[in-house]
Amino acid sequence: MALLLGQIPRWFNSIKLSSFIKASQITKQSARPGKTLSNGFSPQALLLSSDNCFLQWEIKTYRTSSLWNSFQSANSNRQENSSLQSTLLPSVSEKPEIIPSLESELPLEELDDLPPLSPMQPISEEEAIQIVAHPLLPLSSFTLGDYIDHSETLQRLVQLGGQSCAQGILCQPASRQLLPEQRKGQKGERGVDLSKIERHVDAANLLLRLDFEKDIKQILLFLKDLGLEDNQLGPFLTKNYSIFSEDLENLKTRVAYLQSKNFTKADIARMVRNAPFLLSFSVERLDNRLGFFQKELELSVKKTRDLVVRLPRLLTGSLEPVKENMKVYRLELGFKQNEIQHMVTRIPKMLTANKRKLTETFDYIHNVMNIPHHIIVKFPQVFNTRVFKIKERHSFLAYLGKAQYDPAKTNYVSLDKFVSIPDEVFCKEIAKTSVDDFEKFLKTL
């Protein structure tokens, strides 16, 4: 909600005295040198509190109390200037709701005796230098880029997986310089993709409020124990950012359940990597889904396990397309149950394929290429390729007179080579022509 500056004095007048004390107590208690803190801290207050009225009085009170501190030079503790790093990156965990229990140095009676403020008051050079007037962070924004320079959590999330220090995620981001490995364009940025997370408002707010050391690091260490590498953590968190709101105990229970079903540690790591939402499913749900696949496909336990490890998104995705596809295979395409079992164990992706593309592919292969069922069962990869590729290659071979898919006869072209090999190899070995000829033919279609 945008805040008009004119409203602030009105809020200020209506502040209760106790809440004013809160602010000054906190200013006193934070072990940082005077002025540079206040303006650096007020953004943190903005980030942390979700209550708008709390926000509004804090801005004014911090500014006021900072200037008032200058007149308390006799009273205030002049602490050594710590390095600037800590002032510009105050930890996010300091919550203004926590009221420290130490008594304030500003007793209630003295508040009335304090001299009134005036911008014309002369102040010393050191104090002048220490007045910092950073522009305030926006109260609300649609992008996390506005807050990233002030939030260590976000910075460490973005730089996840790109650090070369031995402890990996445990070490601090080395000063303010980005490491050389992060500067050059890698084959895919390996941190958390904040541009995707900021589209979900709740997720972005959650990440802003979390503290890296307290909350996030535990989950990251848990994931590393599971077997995920550093550079895989980023893409995982981009997909499943809500894992931070899960209880660590629940996650451990689910992993224990999977282990009890005889999934090896490497299997579980692979499943979690390929289906990031797996650990967000409760134990009953996982159980139901495993049971569903075992019943539907009538496979042995070991084969179901292999199937799920190869394609873990079967467990996390919707089950309706799988049921539809099973009906399509049985009724529309006319495969028998053991044929379907064989094909699915070879190519698990067939269970989640698009129904329309499936029927189109089968229609072309069975009716135009005249390939009977028992040969299709031997090569289920044809259902995993694009239809146009099959059509182009078949029409080229038909034009050359080499379209022969019956293993009994000569010049047999096997379907797996037909779909899987790249164009150059296909032209050279199967069609025995050059790629140019293939391209010329394609331009006559």
Next chain:
Amino acid sequence: MGSSGLARLQGLFAVYKPPGMKWLHARETVELQLLKGLNAAKPPAPEQRVRFLLGPVEGSEEKKLTLTATSVPTLTTHRLVRGPAFTSLKIGVGHHLDARASGVLVLAVGHGLRLLTDVYDAHLTKDYTVRGLLGKATDSFCEDGRLIEKTTYDHVTREMLDRILARIQGSHQKALVMYSNLDLKSQEAYEMAVQGVIRPMNKSPMLITGTRCLHFAPPEFLLEVQCMHETQQQLRKLVHEIGLELKTAAVCTQVRRTRDGFFRLDDALLRTQWNLHSIQGAIQSAAPRVAAELERNLRLRLGHQQLPSAGQPWGSKDPSSTVEVESYSGQ
């Protein structure tokens, strides 16, 4: 770098649209591939912001503070924070091709979008190869439509077909002259007609500037058609009407565009070549030809406007002058 990649991506190029693909889908696939190529470029070095930081004064014994300007890296422009550098590209499509047809499809990207209107205004002709099948007629003039009638075609000979094509060409020639709005009695118009450059420079119904039979093996035959202001469905209807003229029935099995203006089959990129590098190469190789042709056509069009026109007083320079577009049925 992304910026130089984008700099070389301005102009016109042609792709070969395969049959069965909608033209919009082709355009979107090309856009996705170009974005992939542009975003894969090396990201720039991280941006630095100047901050005035408090620090101790060098070489002083007391603890004095001073502000020093230092360049501090910031993550606000990082790829993972801001998102990919390119999220959309403006790609324009020239003359459309419907889903069942295939062939040369002209696309324009960046500054080429401006040239696209000029190309349209040049009213250039296009070449098609049209394959027909004698013996049946369907409601959509294609093989997969609902069958209406089946006929015999033994009586059809090559000479009959050639004669009919010549008649079609002749009647369209007459229409060409009429729609081009020129008074043939003037010397300039006569010279243009001799060179064969007469064509309408404004809206008109489909006009066939030339047609011939490339291959005749009943029931199949292959025609080459040069036309302008056409749609592919009108070409299929033409095949149907040729069948009627031959006292039999015909359907169209393939419509393929081999030339669109000055883009030929050799310039068209196949699906495997729809990537940043090949498209940039195609744009650069086509650029000089595009510039020359557009300049020539601009001169022609200006000259065309200056000529006396058939139904108008001499000197009227209104290019989009009044010709009612009658529905012209091929005689």
